[in-house]
Amino acid sequence: MTRVVGGRVVHGAVIDGETRCAHYAGPDDVLAILFACCRRWYPCHACHDADASHGARVWAAGDGAEHALLCGRCGATSSIADYRASGACGACGGAFNEGCRRHHHLYFA
Template sequence: MIPVYGSTVDDETRCIHYRTPVDIVAIRFACCGRYYPCHLCHAEAESHEARQWPVAERETKAILCGVCKTELTIATYLTVLACPACGSPFNEGCRLHTHLYFEVA
């Protein structure tokens, strides 16, 4: 089982900040290698600044589907609207926060 840090509210990686039915991903932060449900959970739990994943590391597995626990590469996550393994839909609004987790070209 991959640990997810932060203020989770269930076993599908939802947190106190984002807990709709489609908030089911956790992101492994480049700075510490820990999975968090969101940037706010990371900021509350860690004493260091978040660092975005470089564009050159898009093939790194850094996204966890909270439903089936499949790890996705960053490149895959950025091109899908649902988990390719189980079909569970992801929150499309998360795309507004892409720059907080990944360098954008």
């Protein structure tokens, strides 16, 4: 299943227009990640693993300027560095799930 959010196609088990998915559907689970391996947007690592025909690759430590985060609330993208420095969208101010930090190793070096 796919959804278009902020003009970008988000792949995986997306269940609403704010990028919540079958795996993470809390009120602040509104962040999609551009995966470095395939340059496709997914709500989470489990959505990528279920949909993609390859293993995930994390963004390198030097890729902080890459706009690889998509806010499901407003459709704005954020750089990896800005996302890691804040728990909210820089455009709309909406909070992201603080628990996502436990999964950073799955996305970022």
